[in-house]
Amino acid sequence: MIGVLGRSLGRTRERLSAALQRIAPLRQPDEETLEALEEALIAADVGPATAARLVEHLRQAPSADESPREQLRSAMLELLSARQPGCPDGHLQAPAGRRPQVILLVGVNGSGKTTSTAKLGALYRGQGKSILFGAADTFRAAAVEQLKVWGERLDVPVIAHLPGGDPAAVVYDTCEAGRSRDVDVVIIDTAGRLQTKENLMAELSKIHRAAGKAIEGAPDEVWLVLDATTGQNGLRQAEDFLQHAGVTGLILAKLDGSARGGVALSIADQLELPIRYVGTGENIDNLAPFDAGAYVEGLLGEEE
Ligand code: GDP
Numbered sequence: 044m045i046g047v048l049g050r051s052l053g054r055t056r057e058r059l060s061a062a063l064q065r066i067a068p069l070r071q072p073d074e075e076t077l078e079a080l081e082e083a084l085i086a087a088d089v090g091p092a093t094a095a096r097l098v099e100h101l102r103q104a105p106s107a108d109e110s111p112r113e114q115l116r117s118a119m120l121e122l123l124s125a126r127q128p129g130c131p132d133g134h135l136q137a138p139a140g141r142r143p144q145v146i147l148l149v150g151v152n153g154s155g156k157t158t159s160t161a162k163l164g165a166l167y168r169g170q171g172k173s174i175l176f177g178a179a180d181t182f183r184a185a186a187v188e189q190l191k192v193w194g195e196r197l198d199v200p201v202i203a204h205l206p207g208g209d210p211a212a213v214v215y216d217t218c219e220a221g222r223s224r225d226v227d228v229v230i231i232d233t234a235g236r237l238q239t240k241e242n243l244m245a246e247l248s249k250i251h252r253a254a255g256k257a258i259e260g261a262p263d264e265v266w267l268v269l270d271a272t273t274g275q276n277g278l279r280q281a282e283d284f285l286q287h288a289g290v291t292g293l294i295l296a297k298l299d300g301s302a303r304g305g306v307a308l309s310i311a312d313q314l315e316l317p318i319r320y321v322g323t324g325e326n327i328d329n330l331a332p333f334d335a336g337a338y339v340e341g342l343l344g345e346e347e
Pocket residue numbers: 150151152153154155156157158159186235268296297298299300321322323324325329
């Protein structure tokens with residue numbers, strides 16, 4: 044049965060289906076078929092290096108027991124599980140530990156940070172946790188407003204300052220309020236763009252320090268929100284965050300609208316960071332835990 048993750052991968056799966064159908068009945072795929080598969084994987088944004096590695100696996104070790112499709116499935120699963128340290132399949136729980144847990148969401152503008160902040164709040168609240176939001180994207184007045192609207196709907200308080208204020212001050216106040224109100228999880232939306240890259244990175248490290256000053260050891264998690272519709276390109280755009288923001292995991296937003304959902308394999312292969320959640324739509328409950336098994340099933344579809 045195809046679940047929500049599989050349904051979100053529909054457009055990506057379409058990019059692979061012809062090549063998969065072609066290779067499915069073969070025991071010893073010929074070079075041309077392998078190349079067509081590699082191209083299809085690249086078209087689905089698996090990334091050239093990762094696509095080549097997956098196909099090389101089939102080229103080098105044709106199996107009498109397994110079809111190429113089954114082998115591809117195993118190779119993908121192996122890659123996802125080996126390269127995602129500390130990411131239990133279907134991880135849905137709010138991170139546990141000292142209270143409050145502090146989660147920062149970072150990433151380029153428009154990637155889905157504000158929406159993901161709200162979705163995470165709804166998810167963890169549904170698990171009986173108390174939540175506090177921090178609106179630290181003070182550069183985008185609409186982001187603060189958007190988060191306040193979500194907060195009202197979810198009955199989650201939002202700490203915000205005036206637009207244009209100091210994001211690090213919002214982070215400090217949110218962590219401080221989270222501590223004094225004894226909430227379980229603090230989730231903070233941050234800015235994705237500043238005048239220069241240097242400013243943005245300086246801002247992020249200031250935000251880190253502010254969280255740590257309010258609560259020792261915070262932030263507990265820094266999740267990079269990546270727009271799945273931008274695939275490899277989005278990964279490149281997020282490079283500065285990956286290098287400088289102390290990222291501990293990813294949220295792959297907008298998987299539902301993407302034909303480039305193969306990027307998850309590339310992320311696992313290149314970054315060795317766990318993908319925690321995927322965005323499966325614009326609604327508040329459209330967030331699913333990333334589950335490697337369901338992902339690979341969704342990507343490859345049912346065997347015909
Ligand atoms: P931010 O600038 O990073 O805070 O991005 P936003 O959270 O404002 O999201 C940008 C746009 O993407 C909004 O129109 C959201 O509704 C949309 N969006 C976010 N996540 C998803 C998702 O998982 N699926 C779909 N289809 N749209 C999403």
